[in-house]
Structure formats: structure tokens, C-alpha cells
Amino acid sequence: xxxxxxxxxxTEYDWEPNSYIKVSQQSKTLVLISANKEGLISLANxxxxxxxxQNSSILYEPWPGDLENGSIGIELEKIICDGR
Numbered sequence: 001x002x003x004x005x006x007x008x009x010x011t012e013y014d015w016e017p018n019s020y021i022k023v024s025q026q027s028k029t030l031v032l033i034s035a036n037k038e039g040l041i042s043l044a045n046x047x048x049x050x051x052x053x054q055n056s057s058i059l060y061e062p063w064p065g066d067l068e069n070g071s072i073g074i075e076l077e078k079i080i081c082d083g084r
Contacts, residue, residue, distance in 0.1 A: 007058065020034075024072060031072075
């Protein structure tokens, strides 16, 4: 199976009304994703789409992207590998 090389922006996906997602780096090894119910539903739906598509990743960017002001950007990448 081959994937697209480029990332898809999260702005290209549907979001629930009133979605809130903020991403912060708590330490060198910990990223915190804070979200309300609508944000979590949106994120879950987008991950299902990513899992079942030919796309390789979704890029989430701070304002004026889909993440709240003060967030750090994140990219969620789909890979093919054996799990644990």
C-alpha cells in the first residue's frame, strides 16, 4: 500500500461546532492535548478517516489553523508496521 507524501491540513476536515483543541508541550517527553467534547469527537472522526484513507498524515496548526491560540503544531502520521 502506498501513501501520499504530503500532509493533509486539518482545515480540510469537518469539525463539530464549538470544537476546542489546544496542544502544549509539558516537558521534553510529554505533549498534552486538551479538548472539549466537540473537539474530541472531531479528532476521533478525523483519525478514522486517516486510518481508512490513502493519506499518510494530518497536520494540525495553531491559529489561524484549527488549534487554539498558544498551541504548538502537531502532525499525526499513519505508518505500516507491526504493533507490540
